[in-house]
Every structure is written in structure tokens, then in C-alpha cells.
Amino acid sequence: MNKYRTIIKDSLSKKLTIKIAILMISVFLILLVGAFAVVANIISEEAFTYNKSVAYTVCDLVVYQAAEEHRPVDVRSRDNIQLYSEYFCQWGRIDYISTLTVSDNDTKVTYLGFADKEGSGYIEKTRTDWLGKEIEYSFTEKEKEILQTDGGIYDNNDYSYFGDSTSAVAVSNDGYGNKVVVVAGISYKELFKSTAERFLVVVLILIGAFILMTVVIYYLIRKSVFLPAKRISDSMTEFIKNGQRSDVKLDESGSDEFAMIAASFNRMTDNIDRYLHNIKELTSVQERQKVELDIASKIQKGFLAPGEFHSGNCEVYAMMTPAKNVGGDFYDYMLLDNGRIMLTIADVSGKGMSASLFMAVTLVLMRQYARMNYSPAEILSKVNDILSENNPNLLFTTAFIGIYNPATQEMSYSNAGHNIPYIIRDVPEPLVGAENIVLGLYRNEHYEQTTVKMDPGDIIFLYTDGATEAVDDNRHFFGIKRLEEALNSFRPSHEENLVEYVNSSICEYAKDAEQYDDLTMLSLTIKERTVLELRPDESEFGKIRKVILDSKLPRELQLSLCVAAEEIFINICSYAFEGFDSSEKPEVRFVFEYFDRIRMRFEDNGMAYDPTRDVQFDVDYDVDSQIGGLGKLIAFTIADSVIYEYTDNRNILTITKYLKGEINEYHTEQ
Amino acid sequence: MNITQNNNDGIITIVLEGWLDHSSSPELGEIIDGIDSAKGIVLDFAKIEYVSSAGIRQIVATHRKSKELEAAFSVINVNPEVMSVIAITGLDKKLKIKREY
Numbered sequence: 001m002n003k004y005r006t007i008i009k010d011s012l013s014k015k016l017t018i019k020i021a022i023l024m025i026s027v028f029l030i031l032l033v034g035a036f037a038v039v040a041n042i043i044s045e046e047a048f049t050y051n052k053s054v055a056y057t058v059c060d061l062v063v064y065q066a067a068e069e070h071r072p073v074d075v076r077s078r079d080n081i082q083l084y085s086e087y088f089c090q091w092g093r094i095d096y097i098s099t100l101t102v103s104d105n106d107t108k109v110t111y112l113g114f115a116d117k118e119g120s121g122y123i124e125k126t127r128t129d130w131l132g133k134e135i136e137y138s139f140t141e142k143e144k145e146i147l148q149t150d151g152g153i154y155d156n157n158d159y160s161y162f163g164d165s166t167s168a169v170a171v172s173n174d175g176y177g178n179k180v181v182v183v184a185g186i187s188y189k190e191l192f193k194s195t196a197e198r199f200l201v202v203v204l205i206l207i208g209a210f211i212l213m214t215v216v217i218y219y220l221i222r223k224s225v226f227l228p229a230k231r232i233s234d235s236m237t238e239f240i241k242n243g244q245r246s247d248v249k250l251d252e253s254g255s256d257e258f259a260m261i262a263a264s265f266n267r268m269t270d271n272i273d274r275y276l277h278n279i280k281e282l283t284s285v286q287e288r289q290k291v292e293l294d295i296a297s298k299i300q301k302g303f304l305a306p307g308e309f310h311s312g313n314c315e316v317y318a319m320m321t322p323a324k325n326v327g328g329d330f331y332d333y334m335l336l337d338n339g340r341i342m343l344t345i346a347d348v349s350g351k352g353m354s355a356s357l358f359m360a361v362t363l364v365l366m367r368q369y370a371r372m373n374y375s376p377a378e379i380l381s382k383v384n385d386i387l388s389e390n391n392p393n394l395l396f397t398t399a400f401i402g403i404y405n406p407a408t409q410e411m412s413y414s415n416a417g418h419n420i421p422y423i424i425r426d427v428p429e430p431l432v433g434a435e436n437i438v439l440g441l442y443r444n445e446h447y448e449q450t451t452v453k454m455d456p457g458d459i460i461f462l463y464t465d466g467a468t469e470a471v472d473d474n475r476h477f478f479g480i481k482r483l484e485e486a487l488n489s490f491r492p493s494h495e496e497n498l499v500e501y502v503n504s505s506i507c508e509y510a511k512d513a514e515q516y517d518d519l520t521m522l523s524l525t526i527k528e529r530t531v532l533e534l535r536p537d538e539s540e541f542g543k544i545r546k547v548i549l550d551s552k553l554p555r556e557l558q559l560s561l562c563v564a565a566e567e568i569f570i571n572i573c574s575y576a577f578e579g580f581d582s583s584e585k586p587e588v589r590f591v592f593e594y595f596d597r598i599r600m601r602f603e604d605n606g607m608a609y610d611p612t613r614d615v616q617f618d619v620d621y622d623v624d625s626q627i628g629g630l631g632k633l634i635a636f637t638i639a640d641s642v643i644y645e646y647t648d649n650r651n652i653l654t655i656t657k658y659l660k661g662e663i664n665e666y667h668t669e670q
Numbered sequence: 671m672n673i674t675q676n677n678n679d680g681i682i683t684i685v686l687e688g689w690l691d692h693s694s695s696p697e698l699g700e701i702i703d704g705i706d707s708a709k710g711i712v713l714d715f716a717k718i719e720y721v722s723s724a725g726i727r728q729i730v731a732t733h734r735k736s737k738e739l740e741a742a743f744s745v746i747n748v749n750p751e752v753m754s755v756i757a758i759t760g761l762d763k764k765l766k767i768k769r770e771y
Contacts, residue, residue, distance in 0.1 A: 538692055556751050559720055563755055566722045570692050630759060631723040637758045 016225070017218040024210060032206075036199060043195055044166060047093070047186045051168035052153050054094050055184035058084045059170035062099065062112075063180055072176030073101050078113055085115030088184070095187045102179040146171060146181075166191070228258040232265060239269055293353075296326050300356050303363055305333055308497075312339050312406050313456065313529030313593055317497040318522040321466075327518035328355025329464045330363050334370055339406045342370045345418065345462040345522050346399035346439075358395045362387065362439065366401065376401035376414040377449035380439065384416070384447070387440035396440040400462055404454060404524060411460065411524075414449040419468070423452060424459040424498075428487035431460065456528040457595070459498055461487060466519035467502065470510045478509050492596035494658040498523040527595035528552075534588045536573045536604065541566055547592050557657070561598065564638040564655055565590075567631030568602050568611075576606025576651065597640075598657040603650050611653060612636070612644045671697055672717075680709035680741075687717035690725030698728045708741040716747035721755050729756075733765055744768065 058081070065080045066073040085097040096116040102109050146154045146169050154169045167185030174180055235250055250262035300322075309316040318331045328348030336342055344366055348355040365386055369379040379401055387397070400421055402413035413431070415421075417438035422428040434450040454460070463483070470478040486505040490498050499521045506519070530547045534540040548561050569588070577586045584605055591601040611632055636642050639655040646652070671694035672687035682705060688694065705711070711732060715721075729745060736743035744766040748756065753769055756762050 541692070559751055560755075562720065563722050566691055566724075570722075570724070630726065634723050634726075634755055634758050638755075 014218075016221050017214060020217055021210070021214040024213070028206060028210065032199075032203060039195060039199075040192065043191060047166055047191055048155065048168060050093060051166065051184045051186060052155075052170070054088050054092065054097065055168045055170035055182045056153050058088065058097060058099065058184065059172045059180055059182040062182070063172045063174050066174050072103075072178050073112070073174040073180045074110070074178070075112065081113035082115065085113055089115045089117055093186060093190075094184050095190055096183075096185050098183040100181050101174075102181060103177065150179075224256075225258075228262075232258070232261055235265065239272075293326065296353065296356065297322070300326050300360070303360060304330060307499075309333060309335075311335050311341060313527040314339075314341050314404065314406065315497075315525040315527060315595065316341065316343070316522065317499040317525075318520075319499050319503060320518065320520040321503075321515065322518045323466070323515045324352050326353060326356035327351060327520075328359050329466065329518035329520035330359050331462070331520050331522040332363055332366065333522070333524075334367060336370065336373070336403065341404045341524065342376075343402045343404070343460065343462065343522060343524055344399065345421075345464060345520060346397050347418065347464040347466075347518070347520070348397045349395055351518070354393065354395065358387075358397065358440075362397050362399070366399075370401075370403075375449055376403055376412055377434070377436075377447040380414050380416050380436065380447040381445065384437075384439045384445055385443055388443045391440050394441065396438045398438050402460065402462075402524075404460075404526075409454055409526075410451045411454050412449055412451045414447050416447065419463060419465055421463070422461040422484075422487055423454070424461060424487055424490070425455070425457070428461070428484050454526050456526050458526050460524040461498060461502075462522040463502075464518060464520040466515070466517040467506060467521060469517055470506045470519065471513050471516065472509055473511060473513050475513075478506055482509065492659065494597045497596065498525070525595055527593045529591070529593035532590040532592075534569075534590060536577050536586050536588050536606070538570055538573050540573075540588075541569050544569060544590050544592075547590075551592070551594065553594070553598070557598075560638045561600065561657065564635040564657075565600055567635035568600075568653060568655065571611065571631055572602060572604050572606065572651075576604050576609065578607070580606060594659070597659055600655045600657075602653045602655075605650055607651075608646050609651060610644050610646070612642055673697060673701060675701060677708075680707070681712065682708045682710070682741075683712040683714055685714040685717070689720040690718055690728065691720060691722045692724040695724040695728045698725075699731060702728070702732050702735050705735060705739070708736070708739050710742035710744075711736045711739075712743075713745040714747055715745055715749070715752060718749070718752055721752045723759075726756060726759055726761065729761065729765070 061084050062073055062077050062081055066077055069076075081099045085099065088094045088097055096114070098114045099112045100109055101112060149171055151171050151173055154171070166188065167183055170182045170184075172180045232250060249266050252259055252263045252266065301320075304320055305318070307318050316333045318333065320327065320329055320331055322329070328351055330344075330346055332342075332344040334342045344363075346359070346362060346366075348358045348362065362383060365383045366379055369382050374382065380399065383399075397416070398418040399416045400413065400418040401416075402411045402421075404411040414434045414436060416436050420435075421431045423431045431452060434448045436447045437445055468478055468480055468483055472478075482505070483502070486502045487498070490501050496504070502521060503519075528551065532543055532547065534543060544565050545562055548558050548565060551558065553561070569590070572588055576588075580586055587605055589601075589603040591599070591603070593599050614629075635655065638657070640658045641654075641656040643654045643656075644652070645654075671689065674685045676683045676685070684698070684701065686698065690698065702711075713729065713732060718725075733743050746768045748767055748769050750769070753762065753767075756767060761767070
């Protein structure tokens with residue numbers, strides 16, 4: 001946090017101050033150079049004017065003096081010239097004065113006198129320059145021009161500040177044919193020395209003033225920019241840290257940008273506080289809705305019959321996976337009288353709550369009419385009349401109803417616009433026919449019905465379009481073809497029933513893609529099933545053996561089943577009716593069924609005896625006294641599961657053997 | 671059930687054929703009972719497809735008979751299915767029982 005603040009301090013106050021200072025110094029330097037140029041120009045102009053007046057005065061005095069004495073200006077004027085020259089050099093600002101005459105038709109030049117700050121003399125043709133170096137003086141081209149003229153005052157100055165000096169030349173006539181020439185000059189060194197000194201003082205004062213100003217500006221910026229910015233920054237940091245605005249609001253007084261930022265910030269935090277509050281409220285509302293939907297979903301699932309059902313040689317497997325919490329699909333099955341089984345699958349148009357309500361009504365109506373022993377077509381017709389009677393939202397349902405009668409081994413069915421189911425014999429075939437209009441739209445529709453023969457081993461497969469319209473990552477449908485392939489490749493096994501098998505095919509295809517529609521499937525399997533009513537006599541075993549050997553099972557499996565069946569049956573014959581004194585006729589029932597597993601059931605009305613207890617056998621012990629034990633041991637070892645129950649005065653022993661790839665896995669290899 | 675018996679120098683070989691179950695095993699029992707003397711008794715199971723506990727009891731009974739007569743005893747040519755049933759009882763470890771080759 002401290003580091004954060006330091007960075008801000010550096011970046012705002014210092015940066016700004018340094019930039020302003022650099023800008024001001026630059027401006028100051030430009031102004032200084034300009035001012036220096038102007039001042040230097042004025043000084044030069046003044047010096048030049050002064051030069052001219054001095055040159056003229058000296059020239060005039062010399063000519064006047066000679067005129068008084070009625071003579072030309074010549075060496076006799078030297079004293080005079082020296083006096084005047086010294087005077088101006090000593091007491092005036094003039095640095096040097098040189099006086100000469102030009103006679104004999106401008107051909108002869110005579111130096112009459114020279115003076116500078118150091119003194120005067122008659123040094124002819126030489127003088128010192130303003131750097132103190134002795135040089136030979138020669139007329140410049142301009143001076144030569146001036147000498148040619150009759151009189152006047154002339155500049156002898158090219159205005160160069162960096163030249164030796166600036167000077168003026170005065171030319172006059174003495175009345176005797178001689179020209180008197182006076183050159184008066186000021187050296188630049190002298191001229192600018194004092195000016196520069198004065199400037200330096202001013203510059204130092206100004207630099208001091210700038211340093212002072214910079215410091216003042218720094219504190220002003222700090223007070224008016226950095227501190228308010230820091231306050232805002234601290235508040236923001238606080239806000240971020242706490243997740244909500246601190247109780248102290250930012251000061252909004254004033255009309256500068258910071259006041260605006262503070263006002264905006266206060267508004268923003270207020271809004272965020274409000275939004276957060278709203279989000280919390282919304283979340284709790286959604287939470288409640290979710291809970292309600294969950295409950296609805298549970299109620300809907302509660303309507304559905306369990307996913308597995310066995311009756312006689314019929315096995316029903318079903319599943320429903322809604323795309324949302326609640327769906328419009330359903331399956332149903334019901335055991336009717338005489339072992340008949342009703343199967344239903346349906347798909348309500350639409351999804352979600354509305355569909356699920358319609359689904360519940362449809363399901364209940366169908367069950368009700370099925371209980372009243374109506375045929376599939378009659379059920380559909382009755383349900384359609386009730387649904388279409390009052391259906392303002394024009395919801396509709398596709399449905400398939402089949403009723404299997406084990407006595408005739410036929411299934412009567414009627415289809416109300418639903419996906420054509422499959423009957424799987426050797427290969428899956430569409431169960432066409434009795435196709436009618438959907439339920440819920442038109443009253444008094446007639447529904448057709450037909451029947452199909454179902455042999456042991458046949459499977460009916462019902463599904464909704466959620467199966468064929470399951471999509472993969474590329475949004476391609478699972479489709480009829482893949483469904484038929486899955487149905488075709490199904491092999492009965494105790495590990496996976498048909499519905500689970502198709503579902504795992506679909507899941508494998510769809511992978512992680514979202515499920516768009518409810519997925520519902522139901523299968524009815526007619527198993528191989530034989531029931532024998534037997535006397536408790538060992539000679540009756542031949543019938544059992546025949547049933548087992550007549551099955552389509554592999555030979556080795558048949559032999560193991562025979563061993564197990566023989567042991568159980570002989571045991572029953574030997575012991576169950578010992579001392580049997582009942583008015584009932586002794587009887588043993590043998591039920592043999594197989595599809596995905598083999599089940600052998602032995603029912604007898606003899607004495608209650610649980611053979612699954614005390615299954616022990618010790619071959620070292622007397623073999624004969626353990627006559628039952630040895631057989632039980634063999635039978636139970638061959639079986640995959642053994643279940644004993646005693647109901648209705650009957651011993652019921654069920655032995656199950658699963659169909660596996662390796663059917664003789666119980667062989668203990670030596 | 672078909673049973674043939676060979677006596678080769680006191681070594682009695684009983685060749686069985688078919689199912690040795692509750693209905694056929696008494697037959698074997700009678701034959702065993704009828705043996706008076708032997709140096710060895712061999713049960714040849716080469717053509718036995720099926721053995722239940724009743725058959726196993728007859729194997730045990732034959733074993734006892736051989737002990738009584740102080741004769742050697744072995745069961746030979748047992749197929750895997752039958753062997754697996756015998757193995758359930760543990761008899762394979764106790765008696766001299768040879769698999770078919």
C-alpha cells in the first residue's frame with residue numbers, strides 16, 4: 001500500500017512540478033536572450049549617438065580654435081586637441097579619440113593627436129585595439145570614402161556587437177584647404193561589461209525566484225491535485241478491500257474536476273452498493289425458484305414407475321433424462337390382470353413446467369383408463385377427448401401404448417403420432433401400423449389399433465426423439481441410423497440392459513454436448529421361460545434335463561446347469577417331503593427362464609427348509625452321512641447367485657447363472 | 671449308461687460311458703460291490719460327459735473298496751467339465767485323478 005502511494009506521489013506532484021519548472025526556465029532563457037539583444041541594441045545606438053556628438057564637438061573646437069588664430073589646422077593645434085581628447089576620454093564614456101588632417105588635395109594625412117583611457121600622445125599610425133594589442137592602423141574602405149567628402153558626420157560602424165568597437169567620424173574644413181577628421185569610439189568591451197554584470201545580477205535573482213516559485217508550485221499542486229487524488233484513491237482502495245463503500249463519503253464541495261470525480265465516485269459506490277444488494281436478492285429468488293423446480297422435478301420423477309420391472313417372462317427397463325429440471329417426456333408401464341402388461345411412452349410438445357404439467361395429466365389419465373381394461377386405441381381416444389376438451393395453449397402429446405398379453409403372446413398397440421418403436425427379433429424392425437393423430441388437438445378422433453406376435457427373445461424398444469436428436473459437439477444428430485446400429489449390436493448380458501446400452505451409445509456420441517431434449521426409452525423383453533409341474537420323484541428329473549438341453553445355450557453351460565438342477569431336485573425329492581402329512585398333494589414346480597441371465601426356480605410345498613444354511617462339506621468326513629451337503633456344495637458353487645425364500649407355505653429357491661463371455665469361469669483349473 | 675469291465679492281470683479297468691448321475695450311478699455301485707479281489711481298480715472317464723454328486727459318491731465308494739482289497743485306485747481321462755465338478759468337492763487332491771490328454 002505504501003509503495004502504491006509513493007508511486008502516485010512521484011507520478012503526480014513531482015512530475016508535474018518538474019515539467020512546469022523546465023517549461024518556465026526555457027521561457028525565461030528565451031526572454032533573457034531577447035532582452036539582452038534589445039538592451040544591447042539600445043546601448044549600441046546610444047553609444048553611437050554619443051560618439052557622433054563627441055567627434056563633432058572635438059572637430060568643431062579644433063576648427064574654431066584655428067580660425068581664432070587665423071591659421072590652418074596643423075601641428076599647432078596639438079595641445080588643443082590633446083586637451084579636448086583627454087577630457088572626453090577621462091570624464092566621458094569615450095574610449096578613444098583620434099584626430100588628423102588631410103591636406104594637399106586629400107593626399108597627405110597628418111595625425112595630430114590620439115587619446116584613450118590611459119592617456120594621450122602623438123603616436124602616429126599606431127594605436128592599441130580594445131584588447132590592448134598594438135596594431136597598425138589603416139583606413140578602412142569606409143573611412144577612405146569619408147575622407148574624400150567635404151564635411152559631415154558619419155557612422156563608422158557595421159553594428160557588429162562582436163567587432164572591436166563602434167565609432168563615429170566627423171569631417172570639417174578649416175578654410176585653408178585642409179580637412180579636419182576626428183574619430184571618436186567606444187570599445188565593445190567597455191560598452192558591454194557593465195551591462196553584462198547588471199544582467200548577471202538580474203539572472204541570479206530571477207533563478208532564485210524560479211526555485212522559490214517551483215517549490216511553491218509543488219506545494220500548490222500537492223495541495224490541490226495530489227491530496228484530493230490521494231483521498232479518492234484511498235477511498236477506492238478501501239471500497240475494493242471492503243467490497244462496499246466506507247461510511248465516509250468523499251467531499252463533493254467545489255466545482256473542479258476533483259469535486260466532479262468525488263461526486264461520480266460517490267454515485268458509483270452508491271450504485272454498486274445497490275446492485276450488490278439487488279444481486280443478493282435476485283440470487284435468493286433464483287435459489288428459491290431452483291428449489292421449487294427441484295421439488296417439481298422430484299414430483300415428476302415420482303410419477304414415473306421404477307426403471308426395472310419383472311413379471312412372468314417379461315422384463316421392462318426404462319429411463320427418462322429431462323433436458324431441463326422438469327421435462328415433458330414420460331414412460332409408464334403397468335401390470336394388468338392376467339399378467340398383461342401395459343407399456344406407454346409419450347412426449348409433450350414444449351419443455352419445462354408447462355410441458356411437465358400436461359405430462360402429469362396425460363400420464364394419470366392413461367393409467368386410469370388402462371386400469372379400466374380399455375384397449376390401447378380406446379385409451380388414446382378417451383385421453384384425447386379429455387385433453388382436447390380444454391386446451392387453450394394447444395399443447396399436444398405424441399404417445400404410444402402397447403399391451404402385451406402373455407396368454408396369446410401378442411401385443412396390441414396404437415400409436416398417436418409418436419416415433420415408430422422397434423421390435424428386435426434377429427434384427428431391429430420398425431413397429432409400423434396403427435399410426436394416428438397426436439393427442440390433445442382434435443376431439444372425437446378415431447384411433448386405430450393392431451397387434452404383433454411376440455416370441456420369447458423378442459424385445460420391444462420405445463423411445464422419444466431425444467434419442468435420435470441427441471447432438472454431438474458439431475451439432476449433428478445421433479439419428480435413426482446410429483440408433484438402429486446400437487439396437488442391432490446389442491447382445492443380452494447381465495451387465496447392461498438394452499436401455500442402458502443405447503443410452504451409453506448416445507452418451508458416447510454426444511460426449512459433453514448439451515442435451516437439448518428430454519431423453520426417454522423403454523424396453524420390453526420376452527424371455528425364454530418354461531414352467532414344469534413335477535412330482536417329487538427322482539425319475540421326474542429327466543423332464544428338467546430335457547428343458548435345459550433343449551435351450552439354445554452352449555453345451556458346457558447346459559451340463560453345469562444340469563448338475564446344479566439335479567443336485568437341488570434330488571435333494572428336494574429326498575428330504576422335503578419326509579414325514580409329509582398335509583392334505584395338499586406334494587408337488588414341485590420348476591421354472592426355467594433365460595435372456596440375459598439364466599434363472600432356475602424350484603418351488604415345493606414340503607417342509608420349510610433353507611438349504612443355503614450350513615453349506616459345508618468335508619470329504620474326510622463320512623461321505624454318506626453328508627449326502628445332501630455334497631450336492632448343495634456342487635450346485636451352489638456352479639451358481640452365480642442363490643436366493644431362498646419361504647412364501648405361501650412354499651420353499652422357493654432361485655439359482656441364477658449370468659451369461660458371460662466366459663461361461664465356464666467357475667472351473668478351477670488345476 | 672454303458673459300463674464295460676476289463677480284468678487284466680488283476681487290474682480291473684471299468685470304462686464308463688455317458689452320464690454318471692443319480693439314476694446311473696447305482697449301476698456302477700453294483701459292479702463295484704461285485705468285485706472280490708483286485709490288484710488295482712481303474713475308472714476310465716474318457717467317455718463320461720457328466721458327473722453329479724451321486725457319481726462322485728460312487729467314486730468315493732470305489733476308492734473305499736480298493737482300500738479294502740488293498741488294491742491301487744485311479745480315475746483316468748477326466749474331461750475339464752467333469753474335472754471342475756470333482757474339483758468343487760476337493761476329491762481331486764485326495765485321490766489319484768488324471769485329466770484327459
